[in-house]
Amino acid sequence: MIFEKQAIFEFDEAHPHCHCSVIQELPNGELMAVWYAGENEAHKTVGLKASWKPLKGGQWTPPQMIHKTPNRPDGNEVIIFYQGKLYLYFNTVFSRLFPWQNVRLFQKISDDMGRTWSKPRLILDTKGYTVRTKPIIVKDHLII
Numbered sequence: 743m744i745f746e747k748q749a750i751f752e753f754d755e756a757h758p759h760c761h762c763s764v765i766q767e768l769p770n771g772e773l774m775a776v777w778y779a780g781e782n783e784a785h786k787t788v789g790l791k792a793s794w795k796p797l798k799g800g801q802w803t804p805p806q807m808i809h810k811t812p813n814r815p816d817g818n819e820v821i822i823f824y825q826g827k828l829y830l831y832f833n834t835v836f837s838r839l840f841p842w843q844n845v846r847l848f849q850k851i852s853d854d855m856g857r858t859w860s861k862p863r864l865i866l867d868t869k870g871y872t873v874r875t876k877p878i879i880v881k882d883h884l885i886i
Contacts, residue, residue, distance in 0.1 A: 750802040778817040784841040788815035828852040
């Protein structure tokens with residue numbers, strides 16, 4: 743197995759704090775990396791960014807913002823390719839006081855390897871449940 747070390751992007755003054763990166767191999771022959779970025783963790787500027795890279799070499803694409811809730815921080819994203827679609831799960835913070843205890847869990851779906859996404863759908867309205875580990879597939883059922 744061959745591993746390669748390569749920066750996805752240079753320092754981004756608009757989003758200096760980057761955290762919780764995840765990576766997914768896509769069936770079209772690319773890797774997709776997603777992370778949250780903004781002024782500081784749990785700051786209202788924090789949103790989800792992504793970049794893609796061919797598996798057979800090449801450079802990462804310039805980062806793109808794939809989700810940003812207006813005036814609220816997003817984070818703790820995970821992605822998985824399942825039954826022909828790419829799923830994105832993430833948390834949105836709803837209080838500056840104890841931010842990670844005041845999150846709600848959302849889902850977005852992409853049919854084109856993450857280039858465009860559905861509108862966010864609230865999948866758990868109970869505050870405080872965060873995602874951080876990669877979802878798994880058990881007997882053809884997606885578990886997050």
